[in-house]
Amino acid sequence: MTGLAKTGLAMSWIDQPPDGIDAGPFAAVAPESIATVDPAAFRDGMSRLGAAVHVVTTDGPGGKAGFTATAVCSVSDAPPMLLVCLNRKSSSGPILQGNGVFCVNTLGRDAEEVADVFAGRTGAVKDARFITGTWSTLKTGAPVLDTAVVAFDCRVVDLRTVGSHNVIFGAVVAVRATDIDPALIYHQRVYKSV
Numbered sequence: 686m687t688g689l690a691k692t693g694l695a696m697s698w699i700d701q702p703p704d705g706i707d708a709g710p711f712a713a714v715a716p717e718s719i720a721t722v723d724p725a726a727f728r729d730g731m732s733r734l735g736a737a738v739h740v741v742t743t744d745g746p747g748g749k750a751g752f753t754a755t756a757v758c759s760v761s762d763a764p765p766m767l768l769v770c771l772n773r774k775s776s777s778g779p780i781l782q783g784n785g786v787f788c789v790n791t792l793g794r795d796a797e798e799v800a801d802v803f804a805g806r807t808g809a810v811k812d813a814r815f816i817t818g819t820w821s822t823l824k825t826g827a828p829v830l831d832t833a834v835v836a837f838d839c840r841v842v843d844l845r846t847v848g849s850h851n852v853i854f855g856a857v858v859a860v861r862a863t864d865i866d867p868a869l870i871y872h873q874r875v876y877k878s879v
Contacts, residue, residue: 735872735879740790740803741769742828747783749812750776751828753804755871756850757789765857767837770850778851785841786825787855790833793865794878799830800869823859835862
């Protein structure tokens with residue numbers, strides 16, 4: 686259990702700008718102007734959706750980086766593809782784009798420290814984040830957390846900008862599953878496991 690959960694305080698990745706950077710306002714993109722709900726109401730509603738916690742990593746010519754994400758989802762099984770959403774202001778974005786590869790590491794219930802380190806909550810930066818945990822690689826060279834419930838090694842095939850985020854589509858070139866169970870979940874701004 687993290688210090689935040691122990692003290693009863695809660696902090697959300699939804700409420701916290703990536704790497705401490707203020708993303709600022711963005712407009713909804715559509716043929717016509719769309720009136721959207723208040724961002725605070727949206728963030729509160731999203732906090733009520735439980736989601737698996739992942740650390741997305743990359744390594745290559747652009748450098749080594751990683752970030753914590755809950756916005757990960759399957760796109761297709763023929764061919765196998767998934768997507769990851771990343772705030773456009775994140776310092777990991779240009780590195781991931783430069784490398785063209787990433788690995789989605791789904792965390793187990795005992796990996797709260799890893800989640801917090803890669804969410805930028807501990808002050809560890811860039812390569813120093815990889816001191817936490819034991820890492821290896823699969824096909825792309827992106828770091829794979831040895832204690833991940835499952836790791837999806839991907840090559841970037843498309844990137845779309847939507848509002849404040851980039852949606853990064855990856856073709857899955859390798860999968861490694863472990864017997865670690867259960868997965869770490871983020872729900873109502875605290876860690877839980879299922």
